Amino acid sequence: RPGDEINVGMVVKPNDWNIKIEGMPLEAVIRDSRGVEVKTSRFKINKYGFEEIKYITSETSPTGGYQVGLYLVRNNHRDTLLGSVTVKVEEFLPDKLKITSKLSKDEISGWVSPEGLKGTVTLKTLFGIPAENRKVKASISLNPAYPSFDKYREYSFYDSLKTKRGFTESLNDGTTDGNGEAEFDMGLQKYDKGAYRLNFLSEGFDAGGGRGVAAENSVLVSPLKYLICYKSDGDLNFIKKNAERKVNL
Numbered sequence: 001r002p003g004d005e006i007n008v009g010m011v012v013k014p015n016d017w018n019i020k021i022e023g024m025p026l027e028a029v030i031r032d033s034r035g036v037e038v039k040t041s042r043f044k045i046n047k048y049g050f051e052e053i054k055y056i057t058s059e060t061s062p063t064g065g066y067q068v069g070l071y072l073v074r075n076n077h078r079d080t081l082l083g084s085v086t087v088k089v090e091e092f093l094p095d096k097l098k099i100t101s102k103l104s105k106d107e108i109s110g111w112v113s114p115e116g117l118k119g120t121v122t123l124k125t126l127f128g129i130p131a132e133n134r135k136v137k138a139s140i141s142l143n144p145a146y147p148s149f150d151k152y153r154e155y156s157f158y159d160s161l162k163t164k165r166g167f168t169e170s171l172n173d174g175t176t177d178g179n180g181e182a183e184f185d186m187g188l189q190k191y192d193k194g195a196y197r198l199n200f201l202s203e204g205f206d207a208g209g210g211r212g213v214a215a216e217n218s219v220l221v222s223p224l225k226y227l228i229c230y231k232s233d234g235d236l237n238f239i240k241k242n243a244e245r246k247v248n249l
Contacts, residue, residue: 001092002061005054006030008068008085012049022047025073026082030055033064033089042073063089093211097131098124101202101215110149111195111220114188119217123180123204130180135205137212138171138184142196145220147227155229161222163194176204188221195222 010028014021023044030039030053039055053068069084101121105112119138123131143166147157174182186200198221205212231248239245 002057002063002089003059004089005056006066006068006087006089008053008087010051010053010070010083012045012051012070012082020047021045021049026051027071027073027078028053029069029071029078031067031069033062033066038066057089061089063091065089095213096126096206096211097134097204097213098126098128099202099204099213099215101200101217103200103217103219105219109151111147111222114186114191114196114198114221114223117186117188117198117221119184119186119200119202121174121176121182121184121202121204121215123176123182123213130176130178131204131207132176132178132180134176134180134207136174136176136182136202137205138174138200138202140167140169140171140186140201141199142167142188142191142221143199145195145197147195147220147222152229155231157227157229159195159222159224159227161194161224163192163196165192166196167191193223195220195224 012021012024012026025042025044028041028043028051029037032038039053041053043051045051066087066089067084068087070082071078072080072082099121101119103112104116104118104120121136121138123134123136125131144163147159171184171186174184176182184202186198198219200217201214202216203212203214228249233246236245
């Protein structure tokens with residue numbers, strides 16, 4: 001927040017570990033959200049490569065993203081940018097809404113079918129009153145997942161629909177109804193069939209404002225009705241002649 005201190009740690013290491021970096025001249029630069037340099041600091045790095053820079057903002061400092069950059073100094077001039085990080089300086093405002101989200105199918109012990117899967121977002125005021133006519137954004141990400149379950153830790157699974165591709169998509173914006181709810185159809189039928197870890201991220205916004213609150217759900221999805229798994233009493237990669245193996249399916 002304006003008036004707080006910014007603390008940034010830096011770690012410098014050479015591409016070739018045979019190069020000694022102790023004493024190398026560097027310069028750290030902090031620019032505020034307007035691009036104005038508000039602090040510069042030149043120093044020589046120690047043999048460990050660790051350094052830090054601090055900057056205390058004022059109550060009247062501009063809000064927005066502050067850029068912190070670390071440069072190599074050559075011939076007494078700022079030269080190569082070694083790395084940078086952005087720090088957000090924002091006024092603290094309390095949330096005015098509460099958000100919850102759920103999926104139309106709950107994962108009980110395995111996975112859910114992607115067919116017809118929907119997400120429902122509920123927005124309420126801090127007093128528990130449904131927040132009607134509020135904008136809601138949502139997105140999904142699908143990451144290939146290899147089935148594994150705590151109940152069957154010793155078993156190996158086979159998935160005939162194994163896939164390597166992941167997907168991320170923003171869903172159409174929604175508006176809450178009289179119950180403060182907005183529903184989103186995942187539309188998963190258009191993606192490659194396979195087992196995925198689905199993440200459903202939703203964000204609800206104040207009336208006429210840009211501030212929002214967020215919620216997230218995660219579930220394993222697969223179009224398969226069942227999977228076959230096995231547990232053997234020894235290594236199956238190589239079995240000696242006349243040796244026995246027992247496999248539990």
